[in-house]
Amino acid sequence: MMSLQDKLYNWITIKVVTDERPHDTAASDTRKMFEQLLADEHGIVEPSFTTDEEMYYISVEVDKETKTYRFPRELIEVMLKQICDEPEKYVNYPDS
Template identity: 30%
Template sequence: MSLMDALFYWLQMKWIVSARPDDEAARDTLGFFAQILSEDHRLVSYEISSVDAGRVHVAYAAIEGDVHTAWFDLEAVEQLQRDMFGAPAEEDSGTEDEGD
């Protein structure tokens, strides 16, 4: 799995866990993608850094110390949540906590 795919899937699950903190399956899936980011892509940190203009920005750092930022389309990030649970609430930003 590519780094960008892993970040995107982690982000989608992060979004769902923020909206549904008691969803154990979502938390387990979030942990699975966090493990891929850590083990396969050697990331030491990854977090939602901002949400603006229809984009979600994710800052991530490799074990070598390089820090990067990627952005993902907000509508695409929310799509899984919409498909599974209906439209997300306006106040659900998915940014309450960081990392996995």
């Protein structure tokens, strides 16, 4: 079972991709899945995030307490970098 931190890591990683590739249906579906998991399992409806030169900071409210998680940009942006470096491997197939 994934921890809250794992789910937030996966969510922000795929959110970065969908922000750059809004028509990527696979990425969009994956982001929605993680948002649903966060809502269903942790009651988190709208995680917010900020970023600086080194980190992503995600703030969520859990049990009426705000918690902040941080992840290195390099770790979060690796998937987007792979997609940009080899776009032929990440073709978007539209819904039929």
